Amino acid sequence: MARLRYLAICSLDLHTADSDGDFGFARPDDELHQVVNDLSREVGTYLSGRRDHEVMTYWETAPGDVPGPEGEFARIWRAADKVVYSTTLEEVTTARTRLVDHFDPDEVAALVAESTLDVSIGGPTLAAEAFRAGLVDEVHLFLHPVVIGGGLRALPEDVRLDLELLSVERIGEVVHLHHRVRR
Numbered sequence: 001m002a003r004l005r006y007l008a009i010c011s012l013d014l015h016t017a018d019s020d021g022d023f024g025f026a027r028p029d030d031e032l033h034q035v036v037n038d039l040s041r042e043v044g045t046y047l048s049g050r051r052d053h054e055v056m057t058y059w060e061t062a063p064g065d066v067p068g069p070e071g072e073f074a075r076i077w078r079a080a081d082k083v084v085y086s087t088t089l090e091e092v093t094t095a096r097t098r099l100v101d102h103f104d105p106d107e108v109a110a111l112v113a114e115s116t117l118d119v120s121i122g123g124p125t126l127a128a129e130a131f132r133a134g135l136v137d138e139v140h141l142f143l144h145p146v147v148i149g150g151g152l153r154a155l156p157e158d159v160r161l162d163l164e165l166l167s168v169e170r171i172g173e174v175v176h177l178h179h180r181v182r183r
Helices: 030-040 050-056 069-078 106-113 124-132
Strands: 004-011 015-017 043-049 081-085 097-100 120-121 139-143 164-173 174-182
Touching: 004 030, 004 097, 004 124, 004 164, 030 124, 030 139, 030 164, 043 050, 043 124, 106 120, 120 124, 120 164
Parallel strands: 004 120, 004 139, 043 081, 043 120, 081 097
Antiparallel strands: 004 015, 139 174, 164 174
8 A cells, every 4th residue: 555655854943944934955866766656656646835835946957868867857847647726827838747736635635545656745734734634644853963043834833743763864964764653
């Protein structure tokens, strides 16, 4: 059975972007990008909100024929299905993408249950809805050695999660924490 996974590249104080929306501190180097690629090969569908989707559209036109982890990720991302949740977008311009105007926990649960590959939910705002609905199975946090003091939180503040630590991995200066959500 497929899993609903949340992956966040964030600061040590668990922010994915600072108060100005800048996430440049979290740009992955080749080693970290390769780890993300390894996880992404197991994903058949990406769920994202408008802002996350707008950032990820870069991979639609990024050179997929270049060697290295960035070219590999471009190919992985293009091959996956994508669902964008937005009330403000009128259309999406990326292939294999459908636009949905609201997050329906029952529809997401059915999508995950029917999937042969994992489903990844991106963007902390959308992921918070999945956490609140009890849908997230696994959490991957990539902690960068920087404290930014505020901004967009990687995890919702109004949800209790009991987690089981599955692995800890050091990737250069970044620490990857992999947890399963206990039910």
